[in-house]
Amino acid sequence: MLIVAGADVEGGHHRPGHPERPERIDAVLAGIDDLHLGDDLRVLPPSVAERELLVPVHDGGYLDHLDAFCRTGGGDLDPDTYATSASWAAALRVAGAGLAAVDALRRHGEGVAFVAARPPGHHALADQAYGFCLVNNVAVAAAALRASGERVLVVDWDVHHGNGTQAIFWDDPEVLVVSTHQWPLFPGTGTAREVGGPGARGGTVNVPLPAGATGDVVRRALEEVALPVIERFAPTWVLVSAGFDAHRRDPLGGMDLSAGDFADLARLVAGFAPGPGRLALFLEGGYDLGALRSSVAATLGVLVGATVATEDPTSGGPGAAMVAEATAVRTAALRVAGSDR
Numbered sequence: 001m002l003i004v005a006g007a008d009v010e011g012g013h014h015r016p017g018h019p020e021r022p023e024r025i026d027a028v029l030a031g032i033d034d035l036h037l038g039d040d041l042r043v044l045p046p047s048v049a050e051r052e053l054l055v056p057v058h059d060g061g062y063l064d065h066l067d068a069f070c071r072t073g074g075g076d077l078d079p080d081t082y083a084t085s086a087s088w089a090a091a092l093r094v095a096g097a098g099l100a101a102v103d104a105l106r107r108h109g110e111g112v113a114f115v116a117a118r119p120p121g122h123h124a125l126a127d128q129a130y131g132f133c134l135v136n137n138v139a140v141a142a143a144a145l146r147a148s149g150e151r152v153l154v155v156d157w158d159v160h161h162g163n164g165t166q167a168i169f170w171d172d173p174e175v176l177v178v179s180t181h182q183w184p185l186f187p188g189t190g191t192a193r194e195v196g197g198p199g200a201r202g203g204t205v206n207v208p209l210p211a212g213a214t215g216d217v218v219r220r221a222l223e224e225v226a227l228p229v230i231e232r233f234a235p236t237w238v239l240v241s242a243g244f245d246a247h248r249r250d251p252l253g254g255m256d257l258s259a260g261d262f263a264d265l266a267r268l269v270a271g272f273a274p275g276p277g278r279l280a281l282f283l284e285g286g287y288d289l290g291a292l293r294s295s296v297a298a299t300l301g302v303l304v305g306a307t308v309a310t311e312d313p314t315s316g317g318p319g320a321a322m323v324a325e326a327t328a329v330r331t332a333a334l335r336v337a338g339s340d341r
Helices: 023-033 058-069 087-108 135-149 163-166 215-233 260-272 291-305 320-336
Strands: 002-005 039-043 075-078 082-084 110-114 152-156 175-183 204-209 237-241 279-283
Touching: 002 087, 023 291, 039 058, 039 152, 058 075, 058 082, 058 087, 087 110, 087 135, 087 279, 110 152, 110 291, 135 152, 135 163, 135 175, 135 237, 135 279, 152 215, 163 175, 175 215, 204 215, 204 320, 215 260, 215 320, 237 260, 260 279, 279 291
Parallel strands: 002 039, 002 110, 110 279, 152 175, 152 237, 175 204, 237 279
Antiparallel strands: 075 082
16 A cells, blocks of 8 residues: 655745756656556545644744745745745645654554655755755654654665754664765765764764765665664664655766666665554655656555566666775764664
8 A cells, every 4th residue: 555645735836947846746646657556545635734743853943934934925045945935835734744644654554655745855954944945854754753752764865965854863862864875965964974963873874875876886885884773773663765866867966776776775675664554755856757757656666566667777886985984984883882782
């Protein structure tokens, strides 16, 4: 069963010519349609997050500023990030979609959820919009789960490092953040030596990879660098910042993945969940519409057992040395934290 949330988020958050555009959701929904799921597809009704559910993640003053900024018509929040008069409402609905998706999985006890909504969220900081992102949607969901006693793993395979998610949970031992991403690239964070704060040393795992990295290198990063940490952490929930801009056709990245690689990554990450109904994916990047459609279909298809024609996985690209470096850093971080036993 596939649970889809957020596809109805209003389209007033839009600026002509900007790569983060409403057509991205059309491409995502086309990819879901390609799976022909019938009764195995459930689309959730609209849901709006209450402001108090954002406060564990975002500074209240920032939320008030964003609301007021949109009420006055919006504008540029930074050189890459904009808001319109509709953006505050859209942000509340995207965050609400994530919370609704998690709640639906809890109620059903089975299936996989996909939050097919925009704007994305993983760059949004506690007190600042950044990198196309207004509210950190995956962090809002992770914080809600954490508040109910869950141990949450966030896996971010977007081509850009999820600096906002990392910063929000930097010193939180109950949320493990794992990221594979191209480096150097915007936002310039996410080195292997960024391993978490003093209260959560080793609770952040970064594997920066070079331009041209292929799917086998990303899988190796998760298996060799992240998996030992994940096994020690023993998550009860897995959330994925599912950006598809590491695809070789994406205009904003330089990695060399195919849609088939995202299927392999999804299969691997699904194995990190402790059981059914504990895996939710959140749309982040992905700006070539054709690549986005095929990558979403491949990713979700493998998770729900639907057959879909897709590209072959890729291999042979650079990055082995960076994986080895990240492995050494991870081992040292766990030793310092007293967890290397």
